[in-house]
Amino acid sequence: MTAGGGPRVRLLICEDSDDDALLIATHLRRGGMEVDYERAERAEHVVEALNQRTPDLVISDFHMPGFGADQALELLRESGYDLPFILVSGRIGEEEAATLMRAGAHDFVLKDRMTRLVPVIRRELDQAQQRREHRGMQQKLRQAERLDSLGRLAGGIAHDFNNLLAVILGRTDLELADMPEDDPHREGLTVIRTLAERGADLTRHLLVFSRQEPLHPETLNANDVVADTERVLHGAIGEDIEFTTRLAEELWPVRIDRSELERLLLNLVANSRRAMPHGGQLQIGTANVPGETAMVRISVEDTGGGMSDEVKGRAFEPFFTTDAAAGTGLGLSTAYGVVKAAGGDIGLFSRPGGGTIVRIDLPARLSPAEAGRPADPSAEPGGGQRVLVVEDDDAVRDLVGMMMRRGGYRPVCLPDPGSALDLIRTGDGHRFDALVTDMVMAGMTGLELARAARGRYPELPVLIMSGYTAGTLPDGTSLPDGMALIRKPFTKDALLNAVARVLKTAHAS
Numbered sequence: 001m002t003a004g005g006g007p008r009v010r011l012l013i014c015e016d017s018d019d020d021a022l023l024i025a026t027h028l029r030r031g032g033m034e035v036d037y038e039r040a041e042r043a044e045h046v047v048e049a050l051n052q053r054t055p056d057l058v059i060s061d062f063h064m065p066g067f068g069a070d071q072a073l074e075l076l077r078e079s080g081y082d083l084p085f086i087l088v089s090g091r092i093g094e095e096e097a098a099t100l101m102r103a104g105a106h107d108f109v110l111k112d113r114m115t116r117l118v119p120v121i122r123r124e125l126d127q128a129q130q131r132r133e134h135r136g137m138q139q140k141l142r143q144a145e146r147l148d149s150l151g152r153l154a155g156g157i158a159h160d161f162n163n164l165l166a167v168i169l170g171r172t173d174l175e176l177a178d179m180p181e182d183d184p185h186r187e188g189l190t191v192i193r194t195l196a197e198r199g200a201d202l203t204r205h206l207l208v209f210s211r212q213e214p215l216h217p218e219t220l221n222a223n224d225v226v227a228d229t230e231r232v233l234h235g236a237i238g239e240d241i242e243f244t245t246r247l248a249e250e251l252w253p254v255r256i257d258r259s260e261l262e263r264l265l266l267n268l269v270a271n272s273r274r275a276m277p278h279g280g281q282l283q284i285g286t287a288n289v290p291g292e293t294a295m296v297r298i299s300v301e302d303t304g305g306g307m308s309d310e311v312k313g314r315a316f317e318p319f320f321t322t323d324a325a326a327g328t329g330l331g332l333s334t335a336y337g338v339v340k341a342a343g344g345d346i347g348l349f350s351r352p353g354g355g356t357i358v359r360i361d362l363p364a365r366l367s368p369a370e371a372g373r374p375a376d377p378s379a380e381p382g383g384g385q386r387v388l389v390v391e392d393d394d395a396v397r398d399l400v401g402m403m404m405r406r407g408g409y410r411p412v413c414l415p416d417p418g419s420a421l422d423l424i425r426t427g428d429g430h431r432f433d434a435l436v437t438d439m440v441m442a443g444m445t446g447l448e449l450a451r452a453a454r455g456r457y458p459e460l461p462v463l464i465m466s467g468y469t470a471g472t473l474p475d476g477t478s479l480p481d482g483m484a485l486i487r488k489p490f491t492k493d494a495l496l497n498a499v500a501r502v503l504k505t506a507h508a509s
């Protein structure tokens with residue numbers, strides 16, 4: 001909304017003459033400003049223009065038949081908008097001008113000194129912008145302080161409740177353990193136990209909000225978490241809602257508690273879905289935001305009913321909900337705690353009927369050298385390479401995935417060679433930098449899978465996990481270049497070293 005060059009400036013001109021209003025606009029355009037204007041000469045027009053099409057600036061003649069600048073100024077004050085108000089008049093006494101300035105007019109320009117008008121408008125628009133930014137910051141600060149003190153209160157309550165709940169849970173467990181299977185009290189105790197568990201879950205959310213719950217941050221790629229969320233929600237979201245993702249390529253890594261981030265996204269999606277009872281669009285996007293502090297932005301955007309200022313102002317408070325029947329009002333407050341704990345920021349952009357954007361900014365985890373450019377998959381091992389992990393044992397697969405993520409890779413984990421091959425063959429938007437696979441699996445060995453994979457990606461670095469001695473195959477033959485074996489069980493460091501080695505030999509050949 002700055003004057004000149006940028007966007008158009010929208011003026012409300014209080015003026016009884018069409019010609020004079022046009023004259024002002026023409027003058028501004030000659031001065032290099034892009035302006036749209038509307039003219040009003042009666043109170044009701046002014047009120048309507050202010051409230052429905054809120055202009056950037058009000059220019060007013062001093063005296064019109066049945067209306068005056070003092071009234072226009074009064075109406076502006078009542079509207080609550082902080083807009084520059086500039087008098088432009090052919091005849092105004094110093095006394096009158098001074099009175100209007102005291103009442104809040106920002107400046108006055110005489111019609112025979114119109115060259116002043118453009119610089120005055122530019123200055124006033126700039127200052128109005130600064131006032132808005134200042135107010136925005138003050139508001140954020142006040143909100144942060146309020147949420148902080150709420151956090152301390154909630155944290156204290158949650159601690160006491162946790163102790164109570166621990167005893168309730170412990171005692172019911174003991175009672176249940178000692179009770180015969182057919183005891184008539186069993187059912188009642190089981191209900192108590194279930195509810196106590198729910199209570200414990202609620203207090204855990206409160207502790208996250210008050211940042212007293214220890215979180216488990218790991219370095220991860222938010223795209224992977226969003227993709228997981230999308231997979232989980234596929235089908236659960238309802239056909240009348242169009243759910244899409246817009247993921248940045250080579251997204252910078254962030255450090256945050258993975259399961260909390262998942263939960264957070266699920267809650268945001270649930271909120272959006274509830275705001276769109278008659279359908280609409282929902283998009284999760286990610287982006288790198290370079291700057292003094294490089295940030296990774298995750299945004300969840302819906303075309304739902306939006307929020308009033310009052311709801312928006314309270315949405316992060318624990319237990320604030322507009323859905324008394326189904327909501328507990330802990331979703332956004334927990335999100336606030338998780339994001340703050342990760343050193344980030346979360347904000348709501350919404351207005352009634354205009355949809356909602358929830359924007360999360362998390363500090364990017366970059367070495368200073370990386371800050372300027374996205375991770376390069378062929379650079380150093382652990383530089384964000386995509387690695388396909390194939391392993392049929394759930395626990396081992398999860399473990400390998402975790403180790404790889406810790407090491408700075410982006411693993412895609414699959415439970416069987418068949419679906420791995422499908423993914424390799426169709427591509428599905430993925431390009432893999434390495435394959436880490438179990439040796440003995442149903443249907444196909446890891447070696448067979450590796451050979452098939454190399455049909456599409458020749459020289460694909462491969463690490464095979466097996467119970468056999470590293471280096472040689474069961475039948476004694478050695479492995480092709482860029483393939484290696486690692487013996488189970490292995491430590492994280494052994495795995496990461498082995499992956500780094502196959503990546504290096506593959507790139508050297």
Ligand SMILES: Nc1ncnc2c1ncn2[C@@H]1O[C@H](COP(=O)(O)OP(=O)(O)OP(=O)(O)O)[C@@H](O)[C@H]1O
Nearest residue numbers: 271272275306315321322327328329330331332356
């Ligand atoms: N996308 C959205 N569109 C409109 N209003 C929203 C949106 N997201 C949140 N809100 C408002 O903010 C309130 C608080 O959200 P929050 O997720 O904290 O709690 P909840 O969804 O009501 O309950 P819970 O998440 O515990 O089930 C909601 O009740 C709703 O009024």
Ligand SMILES: [Mg+2]
Nearest residue numbers: 267271331332
């Ligand atoms: Mg919610």
